[in-house]
Amino acid sequence: MVDNHHKPLPRGLNGLILCGGQSRRMQTDKSLLEYRRLPHWQYVQALLEPFVSETWVSCRKEQASQFAGTAGLLFDDDNSGMAGPAAGMLAAHRRFPATGWLVVACDLPLVTAESIQALVKGRDPSLQATAILNPEKEWPEPLLAIWEPSGLQVLEENAGEGRCCPRKTLQQLTSALISCSNPAELFNANTPGERLLAEKELAEKLSGKS
Template structure:
């Protein structure tokens, strides 16, 4: 296992939330906007946390937290991941997508305790499709390099990049926390589960 690779947190807020019909990062599942809840959660486990956003969102997040604005011209979460990699190429990233209303400290602690810096990433196995969860994961610099090569080859899916390389894949005993809320119906389901 490699030592000395620093880790930062990244909240991915750059999506357009088309299916949700409102910005997922601003839904208040926990009495505050979701981006703020995730930022606070990450701050409890890593020393430095950034918000990843599109250039047109900078004004929304200005002054709230350190920002990494998308610098690559692709869409989707790969833009945020690769922009973070470009800003800090020797850093690992504990990444959370803003559509995870049930995620809590226990899942993050599990990821961090199982982190394998000798592999490209440490990720949970999805309880839905049994594939790696790329947006609740620790991406090591090598994993982000694989994603960069994948995008250069026309494939922008972070999950597919993880499938191309050697990762530490974990079963999460708190698998419910991996629930994604991408539609108004899923948002309502999440609210019921939280309450």
């Protein structure tokens, strides 16, 4: 992990871990999977800690007891009629409308501090977002990105018109785009099979095979 504890924290930046999904395809809560001998949300929280002022978790109210030790919880359920990651992101924006948010989805098992550091280093708060460009899909990754207040305001306006997709909103924004040094970090694990692939990748790294 990158040691950033002795560097000044960026102003006006909180961390947000998106944990409110139903995890139907995985058949178990993705945020609680232990890829590294601790629940994945705790691993992400530790990654974010050196780079942000506070880290919050967005979740459903029924999940609240799972996330002790965070700065606080934001409830997706409060955004009636809205589903998916936009609900958590807008809950964060409404709570702290002048704050930027470093958003990380809980289904990114291979994410490391290097990607977090690259986003923070490449951040331009005068723009609407900072995102990693996915080299395979050729679009900016919306759920491993920094969303500035102005970008989240556009997401809120779009959601009000029924357009809740963070990726499509991100493609509208004026953003700083970061080259992806390790595309594996953008791998989404949403099914038991994808979980096994992620576990294999991590095991190979630990054994020095990759």
